[in-house]
Amino acid sequence: MADTVTPSGTTPGHFLASLDPLLREWLPRQRWFAGKGRPVTGFSLVADTAILPSRTLSASLDQRDTTGRLGLHHLLVRAHQPPMLGAAAHPGDIYQLLIGVREALPPRLAPALIGHVADGPLAGHTVYDALYDPRPAEVLLEALRTQARIGGLRFERDPRQEIRGGLVARMLTAEQSNSSVVYGDTFILKLLRRIVPGVNPDLEIPLALAREGCARVPAPTAWLRGYVNGDIGDISDVGDAYVLGVLQPFVRGATDGWELALRELAKGEDFTAEARALGRATAEVHTALARALPTVTLGHSRLRLLVDGMVERLESAVRAVPALGPYEPGLRSAFEALADLAADGRTWTAQRIHGDLHLGQCLRSPSGQWTLIDFEGEPARPLAERRMPQPAVRDIAGMLRSFDYAAHSVNPAAPDWATACRAAYCAGYAEVADRDPRTDPVLLRAYETDKAVYEVVYEARHRPDWLPVPLSAVRRLATSDPT
Template sequence: MADAVTPSDTSSTTGHLLASLDPLLRQWLPRQRWFAGKGRPVTGFTPVAATELLPPDGRLGLYHLLLRVHQPSAPGAAPHPGDCYQLVIGVREALPPRLAPALIGHVTEGPLAGRTVYEALYDPRPAEVLLEALRTRARIGGLRFERDPRQEIREGLVARLMTGEQSNSSIVYGDTFILKLLRRVVPGVNPDLEIPLALAREGCARVPAPTAWLHAELGDLGELGKLDERSYVLAVLQPFVSGAADGWELALGELAKGEDFAAEARALGRATAEVHTALARALPTVTLGHAQLRPMVDGMTERLTAAVQAVPALRPYEPGLRSAFEALAALADEGRTWTAQRVHGDLHLGQCLRSPTGQWSLIDFEGEPARPLAERRMPQPPARDIAGMLRSFDYAAHSASPPAPDWAHACRSAYCSGYAEITGRDPRTDPVLLRAFETDKAIYEVVYEARHRPDWLPVPLSAIRRLATSDPTRPARETRP
């Protein structure tokens, strides 16, 4: 492996490299599923770091890039410095047919002139370079490949890129490990590493313990190997649950067959409760009173106002939806308090895996990537995760043809009962809090579907109608979806 080249180098290697890649990346980046800036042209790049992992003087070259991507701000929005993306770029004389989908383009000038560059994660050899660096705890420029010394990483594991992800990329190594490579990165302690590490210390088996991870330390960032607010978490390697079923696909399959899913929903409730209980032990909890809850309610109300402007179909339901947030604020005004802790932050069926033995695991603790990192790391009432899962059951049921509201009701009820079996607290006994979080989630779903999948808009709108007319003082177990 070669040394790094960074923007601070006296040489112009990085500048020449990026200048030659610039026109190719401007065309290629917006086509990637994980690129968040779709619909706005790419106007330029600022290098954060460029690291040469394999020199391009042989059959294969390999570069690790952190690039800040510049785009015009949305109308009315404040100027934005640009998102930082992680790229792993392969270099070959020519691509074999099997790598055709990975093509970025052919370089015509600069140090790589005459070569072909491509998305290296499609290629097993570059993927194996990353695993070997993790196994040996390599230090390459500002890149720090770390590993839990108690866990072994065998050599020779065959790599394959997983397809179907939207916001990140994952590589499976021999059905033994899975490496999640974050695409849009920000400096700070990423919860996708922080929370699984904390749960591993607590012995919580519901979340795969990190085996290794990659982070970047750029410039004078203090103690080497220390994760802090200035380092970039770039990738996490965890055990791969071989033969596991994705919760969303499993639920849709049972729905299609007309099968009951309540037993699985109850088991999921228990799994969620075990994770929440372990997190409350591992990381600090806080009490939310009026002063702490008011900004949360204000945020929910502001998101509703923006959503109504973006999706006119919400306008008839705005007063009823707003009442969900007002009811929560009223409880806080009366002196009610809630306990907040670290939670998953984006929990739904697709973030759950069931092993062949029937054991449920929770994955992907990154939170909603569009939200600021500091917000994703804030303690939240556990009801936020619970509401996300209740919405997921509802989503599955109303995406079926015909919709199956009774199936959703049974799953929602079983999930809450399973949660109560572990914690002793049924989420439905706090219906005002639960309704507020579920309403906030449904509003987000409406905006997302209106922008990206208009044909799916009726699914969250069915929940909007229910939530806008439900009585916030009535226990949720009596309110059918």
């Protein structure tokens, strides 16, 4: 059995202090780091759990390890940063880190390197992102299988579903706002990176859909929760919990909608049949969610609050991205037109939705079946907002914007392709939901505008080369008149 590396004779705070200079360099480079563009000024420890030293979990795995001493720490750390210009002070985002510790890093794990520790309890050791390493990743699956409890971590599962041991782990390296590990083409574990306390829709909604028997969303097999005792700023009650990860069946041989759309675009193939099928799948999920979770009626007062939020986001976006300025009056008119309808007595139904629907959140199996994944919602928005009932057209607007993104990703752009896909998607949706989103053009324009504004800010911060894509939509939406 291999030895384990643990920081001995020290406190968890000293452990974090020894990692601090390395994390300041490494964390902002990660795709899922939310505070890009602002320096990290320090870290505070939320929780530190040594996972691998648990002999009951690692015994079956240790005998296969020949790489020497290995440690695995689960950290929840708060990253402190100065606030964005004009924004209120913020206590800092909390991130989930799986830190592997080795005396030396094998070449196969070079992409996972965080750095070499110079001081403190781990001086002379190398630390790295342990999700790249099959052995620590397999320890997490074994913990879920056995419903382990380690420190403040609770590994929970659906007892009706079987989890086989011995499945080989591999980390997915595609760009994601979180991290995912696949186990033997049987399961996929999504580890949330930026976490908040409370009921996370990425677990809540798939569980609700599983109860409804909706086959369009893989039912959760197991999940990981974290519990923190004491006040850590925004978690005020002793024992507050938050979801850290969800294990679901892996759809073998599936292609995500974004990759499939780009492939068909490159070949000059028609995509309208797939877009129509995807519209039907979306409507099935919305219909099941309306049965499974409460709905509300949006009248004038509720709609006014919703419109005010859209306007506030627009004003904030204009401050952040001055290129939006010339289009602000036209974009604002899209929101005010919706408020005017509500003032005239129009009402809408709001329900739980996906919250961040686009082609990359959809999987097509080899049999042609579409499934929807990743119900976390837009991570930048507060959790309470992500769990609020919304008009289903918000998801639809997200998918329509995604077709536009795909069309602009090829050279030359293919706007006619996007137009045809948008129409087919809405038609497919209407086949199941008995209502075509295009019959409510004011509502659809408002939500598409809100999404495009969000995209402008996101691209300006993270992918400036993509900024022309949402700006082209902004020009269209600022001048269009859906009535």
